[in-house]
Amino acid sequence: MSSAPHHPGLDPEELRQVLDRERPGLVGGPLTAQLVQGGRSNLTYAVTDGTSRWVVRRPPLGHVLATAHDMKREHRVISALHQTPVPVPAPVLLCEDTSVLGAPFYVMEFVAGTPYRTAQQLAPLGPDRTRDAVFRLVDTLVELHAVDPEAVGLGDFGRPDGFLDRQLRRWGKQLDASRNRELPGIDELHAALGRTLPRSPAPTVIHGDYRLDNVLIDEDDRITAVLDWEMSTLGDPLTDLGLLAMYSTPLELASSPVSTTAEAPGHPSPAELIERYATRSGRDTSAVAWYTAFAWFKLAVILEGIHYRYTLGQTVGAGFDRIGELVPVFIEHGLTTLQEG
Structure with missing residues (x-):
């Protein structure tokens, strides 16, 4: 009998x-696997026995200890949210025994759908369907932020007190760790964010990286699953909204390391998304400019970190x-967002 690839x-x-052993009868034959995505985040594999399909998530190779906690955390949040209106894949198994795959991992159901990452991918939908799909993204975020953390067993999922201050300090340290050139305005932006720190609303479960290419959308333009929960925690819900507003701003660059879906015809403007969120959630979004400016700062730091590793020869590939x-x-x-807000 030949072994599976x-x-x-x-x-x-x-x-x-x-x-x-853990789910007898679930698998009906030899398994085959295909790597869905790789990179700096956790690894994702599609697995099938020829009849049914599942998805396996595990930490990156060579970074077991640093990210081992992520698996338990991701599995915990999708297990908790699976009983809510928030669409997440059904959890199947969490395995913390590192002797099996060399790292902790979890298995979840396979959910059909497309993660839209570029304006070109969205274009065939047309303006009306694109608009509806992005508005559904906002509606799903409202549903996430409406979940009572205590009621689903996530009351201790994070430390919401002082959340924004910790986030700002964390990303400031990240910037210092990759600082090897002058970046006009970045210290000014960091300082201005610190001076104008808003007062957070009541904490909710937040996704941490909420955008169109982190959800799956089916042929009826419905969101079938929200994915990539590795940055989720309890915190300020408006950080998710600010990030979504940032990703919904067309950059129209010759090449972009981030999603370009905002440039698709029909894509709602950041103001429209914010208004829909405010109306449907009942939250005060008057300080959303701060959260959006913070998202721009965070992405600038992330991109500078990638650039820094590139200059050291630690990152190879097209576009770096x-x-x-x-x-x-x-x-x-x-800077502009903060000043105009």
């Missing part, structure tokens, strides 16, 4: 043994050579 980080035979020149664009947007 082996992928770095996932042995289908080892996985099947665990599933047969141009990321450095995009950082000032994000800084400028952050």
Whole structure:
């Protein structure tokens, strides 16, 4: 009997043994696996026995200890949210035994749908369907922020007190760790954000990286699943809204390391998304300019970190050579957003 194809980080035979032991009868035959996405975040594999399909998530290769906690955390949040109106894949199994795949991992159901990452991908939908799909993204965010953390067992999922201050300090430290050139305006932006820190509303479960390409959309333009919960916690819900507003601002750059869906015909403006969120959630969004400016700052820091690693020869691949020149664009947007807000 030939063995199933082996992928770095996932042995289908080892996985099947665990599933047969913990979920007897679930798997009907030999498993095969395909890597769905890789990179700096957790690894995702689509797994099938020829009849049914599942998804496996595990930490990046070589970073087991630093990110091992993420698996339990991600599994916990989707398990909690699966009983709510928020669409998430059904959890199947959490395995913290590192002898199986070399790291903790979890298995969830496979959900059909498309993660739209570019304006070109959205274009075939047409303006009306694109508009509806993005508005549904806002409505799903409202549903997430309406979940009572205590009621679903997530009351201790984070430390919401002082959340914004900690976030600002964290990303400031990230900037210092990758600072090897002058970046006009970034210290001014960081300082201005610190001076104008808003008072957070009541904490909610937040996604942490909420955008169109982190959800799956089916052929009826419905959101079938919200994915990538590795940055989720209890905190200020308006950080999710600010990030969504930032990603909904067309940049119209020659090349972009971030999603370009905002440039698709029919995509609602940030103001329209904010208004819909405010109307449907009942939350005060008057300080949303701060949260959007913070999102621009955070992305500038992330991109500068990538540029810094590129200059050290630690990142290879197409497009990395141009990321450095995009950082000032994000800084400028952050400063402008804060000033106009």
